[in-house]
Amino acid sequence: MGISHYIKEIGRGKEGARSLSSEQAYDLMCQVLDGRVTDLELGAFAIAMRIKGESIEELQGFLEAVTERCIPVPAPRPIVVLPSYNGARRLPNLTPLLALLLAREGVPVLVHGVGHDPGRVTTAQILTALGVPQASDARAILQAWHRRRQPAFIPTEALCPPLARLLDVRRVIGLRNPAHTVAKILAPTAPGQALRVVNYTHPEYGQTLAQFLERTAAHALLLRGTEGEPVADPRRTPRMEVFLAGRRQPALGATAREGVLTDLPPLPRECDAATTAQYIQGVLSGEQPVPAPILKQVECILQTLAQLPCASGTSHELSA
Numbered sequence: 001m002g003i004s005h006y007i008k009e010i011g012r013g014k015e016g017a018r019s020l021s022s023e024q025a026y027d028l029m030c031q032v033l034d035g036r037v038t039d040l041e042l043g044a045f046a047i048a049m050r051i052k053g054e055s056i057e058e059l060q061g062f063l064e065a066v067t068e069r070c071i072p073v074p075a076p077r078p079i080v081v082l083p084s085y086n087g088a089r090r091l092p093n094l095t096p097l098l099a100l101l102l103a104r105e106g107v108p109v110l111v112h113g114v115g116h117d118p119g120r121v122t123t124a125q126i127l128t129a130l131g132v133p134q135a136s137d138a139r140a141i142l143q144a145w146h147r148r149r150q151p152a153f154i155p156t157e158a159l160c161p162p163l164a165r166l167l168d169v170r171r172v173i174g175l176r177n178p179a180h181t182v183a184k185i186l187a188p189t190a191p192g193q194a195l196r197v198v199n200y201t202h203p204e205y206g207q208t209l210a211q212f213l214e215r216t217a218a219h220a221l222l223l224r225g226t227e228g229e230p231v232a233d234p235r236r237t238p239r240m241e242v243f244l245a246g247r248r249q250p251a252l253g254a255t256a257r258e259g260v261l262t263d264l265p266p267l268p269r270e271c272d273a274a275t276t277a278q279y280i281q282g283v284l285s286g287e288q289p290v291p292a293p294i295l296k297q298v299e300c301i302l303q304t305l306a307q308l309p310c311a312s313g314t315s316h317e318l319s320a
Helices: 004-010 022-033 038-053 058-066 093-106 123-129 138-146 161-165 170-174 178-183 203-215 273-285 292-305
Strands: 079-084 109-113 152-155 196-202 222-225 240-244
Touching: 004 022, 004 038, 004 240, 022 058, 022 093, 022 161, 058 178, 058 203, 079 093, 079 123, 079 222, 093 109, 093 123, 093 273, 093 292, 123 152, 123 273, 138 152, 138 161, 138 178, 161 170, 161 178, 196 203, 203 240, 222 292, 240 292
Parallel strands: 079 109, 079 196, 109 152, 196 222
Antiparallel strands: 222 240
């Protein structure tokens, strides 16, 4: 059938474009992910959505299509999902530190994202420098949680190959597309089994994501990320909003730190993978303090997890 009739709706410019229903968005994304569109249609879809922006209903349909094509990740109890798709350019990428701090508390953490991104330092590169292996399937994820008590990192091409291919379209046309948004809200588990850490860069987009989390009854921690990563800025505590089954939980979140910065944490001057890994090792060993905003983020996540019922009954044990 093709997607030209969808492009006619979404491709009329910022003012004239009409949003699709969740069912239409699901059908469109299924065709895109399954390679049933031409390169010209794919480019038109990416550009049209970049101009229009995604509606809540479209995000629901897109996410459903992508989730269906992920390898299923069993979660005997609620896990924390950290989507890592931006990496570092100016500040050290401390998503690996957040993941390791949570894992040290016994939390099963799943990090998914790109392995390499030109001009950026990815979480995958830093975890490799720290000796954390990459997982290629669900069994390896469970082994990371159970045997090594480490966060599990799985690259997008192993988690969801069609999503990885759609993300790569950016390298051709130079623009983001809905795949980048979906990747940041993706949790490849059964409903209710994951606490997603969702981040945004622009405040207005944070409002859209908050509405999406409410509409989809999600468990999530929403915050303004650091260079697009799901970790609190180590220099200043951002606002952190907690959602349980889509309902805001102010008592579990954190307010933003306002005012002029007077005390900066001792961060490394360079943000390459080796330097960042060395800094993280120093924090984990106690030689360096945990930046207060990240410590607060860990606290929010742990308190939120304590409010979630155990998945699959009452067992809190992970099996490999």
